[in-house]
Amino acid sequence: MDIPFGWYFVAYGDELAIGDVKPLHYFGRDLVLFRNESGEAGVLDAYCPHLGAHLGHGGVVDGDSIRCPFHAWAFKPNGFCSSIPYAKAFPPIAKRSPIARPYPVRERNGVIWAWYHPHDVAPMYDVIEHDEFTQPGWAKPTRFDWRFASNPQEIAENGVDVAHFEFVHKMDAVPEGKTNYDGHIRHSHAAGERAVKLPDGTTKIFPSSVTTIQNGAGQKFTQLSGVVTLSLMVLATPVEADDVELRFCFTHPEFEPDSFDAKAVEAAIANTCGQTGVAGDIPIWNYKIHRVRPLLCDGDGPILRFRRYFEQFYADADEPNSIAAE
Incomplete structure (x- = not known):
């Protein structure tokens, strides 16, 4: 690619x-x-x-x-x-x-x-600011990084591939949500409920949501709300065409050390970076190929719609990336 x-x-x-x-x-x-x-x-x-x-x-x-x-x-x-x-x-x-x-x-x-831009075309849009990463009241960012054989499209496409969550991440269900495409911006929001076991042994149901803003190929912001609020920048930078550095940068409202909220944030970060998150995806990304004409079925999620959005970021596309085999 x-x-x-x-x-x-x-x-x-x-x-x-x-x-x-x-x-x-x-x-x-x-x-x-x-x-x-x-x-x-x-x-x-x-x-x-x-x-x-x-x-x-x-x-x-x-x-x-x-x-x-x-x-x-x-x-x-x-x-x-x-x-x-x-x-x-x-x-x-x-x-x-x-x-x-x-x-x-x-x-x-x-x-x-x-x-x-491969042809040195001037910026067509700007970086979106997310104040929580630089403003008082928010924790010093927690950072992770990985490098593997992949590209920004494969990483971003993962979020709309709803079927893989069960088989890669062992998740029972993915909350239904709404997605809007507006030029170079993709905005999605999904809401649901989550059962959380409290320190006293009881279980409480919390409303939860995931909001994502994709600003072109290289800037993605996700906010997870539930027991606590966790903000994440997903930073995928291509080294070569199929060699990428991926970084996760987290922040959250400041909490007292060892508080319930602080431990909940630690658990949320661990889940996002562990097998239920990116650690489960990386071995797949590292060895897979990009199927320009994937054979899809009705449970795969809006992959083709996402590809129609993402193909606008290729200056020299010889063929569209949104075609599927019938």
């Missing part, structure tokens, strides 16, 4: 200090991530347009730019050359164009997002 375009995680903001320079490899490309002295994060193609040195290995931040370790050419986050220390005149193209290919960057929700 091709790599879909969109906004993708490239780093957590608190892991990139002023002056930091980090080599990255995403989207099948070598990249460099840096934070200049003004605090602005930048993502550029890794190789200097001058003579090809890797800016992420030996490059240093100088003012608002990153300097190449080879000849000290400097580049701003927008890709424009800001300095050639030994040149009497800039090459004409360096005056009018960003010669170090830049990637648009947003820093929101505690994440540094980079916009990828």
Whole structure:
């Protein structure tokens, strides 16, 4: 499969200090991530347009730019050359164009997002902000990460594949819900009830719900409400076409340590990351192939509708991903 375009995680903001320079490899490309002295994060193609040195290995931040370790050419986050220390005149193209290919960057929700498009088309929509990941009253995020052979579509499609919940996650039922598609945004909401055993041994029925917002191929937010409220960012970044890094970033209202609510949150996170959650899915994703023409039946869920939504994020689709065999 091709790599879909969109906004993708490239780093957590608190892991990139002023002056930091980090080599990255995403989207099948070598990249460099840096934070200049003004605090602005930048993502550029890794190789200097001058003579090809890797800016992420030996490059240093100088003012608002990153300097190449080879000849000290400097580049701003927008890709424009800001300095050639030994040149009497800039090459004409360096005056009018960003010669170090830049990637648009947003820093929101505690994440540094980079916009990828195979033809360098400017962003078609923006990152959605979720205040709970950066606002007072919410716990410091809990983070997990995995890497395996898959892609953002397979991971996102998992949520509409209702039949697999019984066989992979050993779940008795999946609450029915409603889904709306609005351009690049997919919004779903499912509500039901859950029986929870309390510390005194009694069982109480709690209303529960799952709300999901998919913002293009690379940003997905889920809020689980029930005994407690748990917010989750699902961050799937393609390394290559079928090699992906997946991150789960959780937060929740602050609770007293060892309280019932704190233990309930720990259990919810464990369920989401364990066999009843992503740990059950990863071995399937890692070895499966993508069937462009899947043979589906009536209990499979709205997979084709989801594919019609997701195929808009492929710039070079030779054939639609929403076809099914009859």
